[in-house]
Amino acid sequence: MSEKRVTKFYKLRSVLILMFFTSALFSQTTPFTITGKVFFDQNKAIEFGNAIALHPNDSSIYKGVPFENGIFKLEGIDRDSVLLKINAVGYSDHFILINRTNSDSVIDIGEIILKDNNTLNEITVTAKIPLFEMDGEKVKVNVEGTGLNAAGTALDVLRRSPGVLVNNNDNVTVFGKGTALIYLDGLLISSIDILKSLPSSEIKNIEIINNPSAKYDAAGRAVINLITIKNNLQGYNGNVIQNFLQGTYLFTYTGLRFNYTRKKISTNFSYGFNTGKQWNSDEYKRTYKLNDSANIEMNNYLYDVQNYSNNHYYRAGLNYRPDSITTLGLQYNGFYISRNNVSDNNNSILLNGNEAYGLHTNTKNLPLQINNGINANYSRKFDTLGTELFATMQYGNYIIGQTGKINVETKYNNQIFEEEKRNSNKNDIKIISAQVDLIKVFNKKWKLQSGVKESNIAKLSDIKFENKDNAGNWVSDPSYLNSFEFNENIAAAYSELKFKKKKINTRIGGRAEFTNSEGYSKAQKIINRQYINFFPSAYFGYDFTKDLITSLTLSSRINRPSFQDLDPFINYIDSLSSFRGNPYLLPEYTNSFEASLVYMKEANLTFGYSKTNGALRLVVDKLNDSTEAFTATTKNLNKSETFSFGVTIPYELEWWTTANYFGYFLNTFSYEQASIVVQNNKPTFSIYLYDEFRFKKWFSIELTYEYTSAGVDGIFVSKPFSMLNINLKKTFFKDKLTCxxxxxxxxxxxxxxxxSNIPVYNIAYRSRVNTHYFMLALNYKFGKLKANTYKSRSVSEEEYQRIKFGK
Structure with missing residues (x-):
C-alpha cells in the first residue's frame, strides 16, 4: 500500500474511533451494592433464593440476583430508592424499602429471617409455544418446546424453516433474498460442518432477518442467527447423543454436551465425532456446434463417496461474572475433519450422436480441514435503562488441504490409453478481529447504538499438479502450478438511532466500511483495491392494534467474493472439465425494500424488491484453446432484480400444530455471453407445510413437505424439487430419554x-446428495440443577463466511 493510501486509511480509522467514543460519552452513573444474610432459623441459612430489587412505584422488576448459603450481593443499583424482595421456595416473601441517604457504595441490611409458607402448593403451568413468530423485522422460529426440537441437527432445522432453502452443497439461502450469513449465538460460523454437528435439541430459537440493520456486518443478503439454550440454573446438566443414519451407507454421530455452573462461574463443553460414509452424484451434459455440420456432446457422470473415520468437533466456554453488571467470557471452537474420498468420473464424448471417445477418471483424495478459533469478550451495564458496553476480540486459523492420486483412462478406437497424475493443495487462512459496541438508552423512547470494528485476513495457498512420464518420473505441470497470497483489512463503524412511542416504532442507521485488498499470484500483484462504502438502513413500524402491525424496511448490503473464488486455482476433474478461481471478481451490491403485515405475531404477509449490481454467479465457459475443454468459474453478472411475495398461515389446537408458508418471487438476471446480452427470468413458487400431531402419553408424529418450482439463478434455469419427511418421537424415563x-x-x-440459458452452447446438470435415509436418534438428558444466571456474548464475523469448505 502506498504511503498516501496508508495515511488515508489511518485517518479514516481515527475518524471511526472518534465517532464511537463520542457516543460513549453518554455513559454515566456510579451504582451501589446491597448485601445481607438470609436465614429460616437463627442459625440455619437459606440454601437457595433470590434477591430482587423492585421499582417502589409499581413493583416492576428492576434488577435481581440468585444467592446460596444465605448470602446475597445485589450490585449495580443506581436509584435512590428500591423495594427489596427476598424469596425462596417454601418460604413467604420478605420486602424491605431501601433508601440511599448518603454516598456509601455498600448498604448492608444485616440478617433477614424468612417464615415458612405452609400454603405452598404445586402449580403446573402449560403454555403452547408457537412454531413461528413475526414482529415486522424478523421471523423467529421456536425450536425448544416444538417438534423442531427433534429435527436432528441445526442444519436439519434450517431445512425445515419457512423461506429457507438448503441446496445439495449445503449452501443456505433465504427465499427471495439470496445467500444468508449464519450466526451461532451472535458469532458467524466458520463452516457449515458446525451446524451438522450441533443437535437440534440444543437450539432455543432461530431468527431470520431479511433486511439486517446497520449493527450487522454489511455482507450477505440476509442474516440467520441460531440461539442455543443456556443453563440458567446452578449445578450441572448435559446430553448424550447417538444417531444411526442408514441410507445407501451407514453413518453415525456420537456426541456429548456438558454444562456446569457454580456461583459466578459458568462453563460449557461439547464434543462430537462421526463415522461412516456419505455420497453425492453429479451429472453434466454439454452440447454445442463444432461447425455447421458437426455437433459435440459431452456426458459426465461423477459419483463421489466420502469415508468419515477421523472427524472431531469440539467447543468449550467459560463465563465469569464478578458482579451483577459485568460479564467476562471466553469461547473456543474447533474441528478436525479427515476423510478418504473416492471419486469416479465417466465422460462420454459424442460427435453427431456417435461416440468419438471416452474418459474414465478415478480420483482418490485425502482432504483435511482443521479449524481453531478463540473469542474473548467483555460486557458491562451502566444504568437501569439498559445502557451497555460490549467489547470483543477474536482469532481464527483454518487449514484446508488435500492430496490426490488420479488415474485417467482414455478410450479411443477400441484402444485404452492410461495416464497417472497427482495433485496437492493447501490453504492457510488466519483471521483476527476486534469490535466495540455501545448501547445508550436515553429513556423509554430513544436508544442509540454505535460501534467500531476492524478485521484482518491473511491467506496463503499453494497448488501442485504432476504427471507421470513414460520413464516413471513425476513431472510438474506448469499450467496447474500456482501459489497465491491474499491480504485484506476491513475497518467499519456504524450507528443507529431507535425511537418508540405508543404505536410507532422506528429505526434509522448507517454503516461505513473501508476495505483494502492485496493479492499476489506467482509473486505478481494481481489484486490491489481500496474502496469505501456506506450502507444505510431504516425501519418503520406502526401498530394498528396490539395484534395487527405493519412495517417497512430498507437496507443496503455487500457480498464480497469468497477467498477461494479469488484464488486463481484450477480444480481438475478431467482433461475436458475443471473449476477455476477468478482474482478479478468484484463485490456485489444489493439495495432492498420490504413491506409486511403481521397478525398476532404468527400470520404475516410480505412484499419485497431488491436489485443487485455485479451479481456473483457461477458461469460455464469453453476455453479459448485448441481443446474442447470447458471450465466453471464465478463471475460478476451485470445485475439481478427480485420481486417477492410471501404469506405464512399458522394454526394450533391442543393435539395439532400446523404452519404453512407460500412464497412467490420473480428473478431477473442480466449478463453478457459471447457479446450477446441475455435476460434470464422466471417466476418461482415455494410451498412449506408443517404439521405435528400429538398423541398424549404415546408419541407424536411430525410431517413436513417442501416444494420449489422451476426458477432461474444466474445463467441457469432450475427444475422443480421437493422433500417429504416423517418424524416419530417417543420419550421415556420421565422425558430424560428421547427416541x-x-x-x-x-x-x-x-x-x-x-x-443453462445461453445462446452459444447448452449445459444441463443434475445433482443429488444423501437426503433419502432413515435415522434412529437417541438423546439422553442428565443433570442436577438448582438456580443461577448465565450469560454468553460473542462478536459476529462476516469474514468467516467467505471461507469455503468441501463436502
Missing part, C-alpha cells in the same frame, strides 16, 4: 437439476 425415528426425503425428490 426419534426419521424418514427423510421419502420420495427421493430432493434433486437439484436445470440447464
Amino acid at each position: 426419534r425415528f426419521v424418514a427423510n426425503d421419502i420420495l427421493s425428490q430432493y434433486i437439484m437439476a436445470g440447464e
Whole structure:
C-alpha cells in the first residue's frame, strides 16, 4: 500500500474511533451494592433464593440476583430508592424499602429471617409455544418446546424453516433474498460442518432477518442467527447423543454436551465425532456446434463417496461474572475433519450422436480441514435503562488441504490409453478481529447504538499438479502450478438511532466500511483495491392494534467474493472439465425494500424488491484453446432484480400444530455471453407445510413437505424439487430419554437439476446428495440443577463466511 493510501486509511480509522467514543460519552452513573444474610432459623441459612430489587412505584422488576448459603450481593443499583424482595421456595416473601441517604457504595441490611409458607402448593403451568413468530423485522422460529426440537441437527432445522432453502452443497439461502450469513449465538460460523454437528435439541430459537440493520456486518443478503439454550440454573446438566443414519451407507454421530455452573462461574463443553460414509452424484451434459455440420456432446457422470473415520468437533466456554453488571467470557471452537474420498468420473464424448471417445477418471483424495478459533469478550451495564458496553476480540486459523492420486483412462478406437497424475493443495487462512459496541438508552423512547470494528485476513495457498512420464518420473505441470497470497483489512463503524412511542416504532442507521485488498499470484500483484462504502438502513413500524402491525424496511448490503473464488486455482476433474478461481471478481451490491403485515405475531404477509449490481454467479465457459475443454468459474453478472411475495398461515389446537408458508418471487438476471446480452427470468413458487400431531402419553408424529418450482439463478434455469419427511418421537424415563425415528426425503425428490440459458452452447446438470435415509436418534438428558444466571456474548464475523469448505 502506498504511503498516501496508508495515511488515508489511518485517518479514516481515527475518524471511526472518534465517532464511537463520542457516543460513549453518554455513559454515566456510579451504582451501589446491597448485601445481607438470609436465614429460616437463627442459625440455619437459606440454601437457595433470590434477591430482587423492585421499582417502589409499581413493583416492576428492576434488577435481581440468585444467592446460596444465605448470602446475597445485589450490585449495580443506581436509584435512590428500591423495594427489596427476598424469596425462596417454601418460604413467604420478605420486602424491605431501601433508601440511599448518603454516598456509601455498600448498604448492608444485616440478617433477614424468612417464615415458612405452609400454603405452598404445586402449580403446573402449560403454555403452547408457537412454531413461528413475526414482529415486522424478523421471523423467529421456536425450536425448544416444538417438534423442531427433534429435527436432528441445526442444519436439519434450517431445512425445515419457512423461506429457507438448503441446496445439495449445503449452501443456505433465504427465499427471495439470496445467500444468508449464519450466526451461532451472535458469532458467524466458520463452516457449515458446525451446524451438522450441533443437535437440534440444543437450539432455543432461530431468527431470520431479511433486511439486517446497520449493527450487522454489511455482507450477505440476509442474516440467520441460531440461539442455543443456556443453563440458567446452578449445578450441572448435559446430553448424550447417538444417531444411526442408514441410507445407501451407514453413518453415525456420537456426541456429548456438558454444562456446569457454580456461583459466578459458568462453563460449557461439547464434543462430537462421526463415522461412516456419505455420497453425492453429479451429472453434466454439454452440447454445442463444432461447425455447421458437426455437433459435440459431452456426458459426465461423477459419483463421489466420502469415508468419515477421523472427524472431531469440539467447543468449550467459560463465563465469569464478578458482579451483577459485568460479564467476562471466553469461547473456543474447533474441528478436525479427515476423510478418504473416492471419486469416479465417466465422460462420454459424442460427435453427431456417435461416440468419438471416452474418459474414465478415478480420483482418490485425502482432504483435511482443521479449524481453531478463540473469542474473548467483555460486557458491562451502566444504568437501569439498559445502557451497555460490549467489547470483543477474536482469532481464527483454518487449514484446508488435500492430496490426490488420479488415474485417467482414455478410450479411443477400441484402444485404452492410461495416464497417472497427482495433485496437492493447501490453504492457510488466519483471521483476527476486534469490535466495540455501545448501547445508550436515553429513556423509554430513544436508544442509540454505535460501534467500531476492524478485521484482518491473511491467506496463503499453494497448488501442485504432476504427471507421470513414460520413464516413471513425476513431472510438474506448469499450467496447474500456482501459489497465491491474499491480504485484506476491513475497518467499519456504524450507528443507529431507535425511537418508540405508543404505536410507532422506528429505526434509522448507517454503516461505513473501508476495505483494502492485496493479492499476489506467482509473486505478481494481481489484486490491489481500496474502496469505501456506506450502507444505510431504516425501519418503520406502526401498530394498528396490539395484534395487527405493519412495517417497512430498507437496507443496503455487500457480498464480497469468497477467498477461494479469488484464488486463481484450477480444480481438475478431467482433461475436458475443471473449476477455476477468478482474482478479478468484484463485490456485489444489493439495495432492498420490504413491506409486511403481521397478525398476532404468527400470520404475516410480505412484499419485497431488491436489485443487485455485479451479481456473483457461477458461469460455464469453453476455453479459448485448441481443446474442447470447458471450465466453471464465478463471475460478476451485470445485475439481478427480485420481486417477492410471501404469506405464512399458522394454526394450533391442543393435539395439532400446523404452519404453512407460500412464497412467490420473480428473478431477473442480466449478463453478457459471447457479446450477446441475455435476460434470464422466471417466476418461482415455494410451498412449506408443517404439521405435528400429538398423541398424549404415546408419541407424536411430525410431517413436513417442501416444494420449489422451476426458477432461474444466474445463467441457469432450475427444475422443480421437493422433500417429504416423517418424524416419530417417543420419550421415556420421565422425558430424560428421547427416541426419534426419521424418514427423510421419502420420495427421493430432493434433486437439484436445470440447464443453462445461453445462446452459444447448452449445459444441463443434475445433482443429488444423501437426503433419502432413515435415522434412529437417541438423546439422553442428565443433570442436577438448582438456580443461577448465565450469560454468553460473542462478536459476529462476516469474514468467516467467505471461507469455503468441501463436502
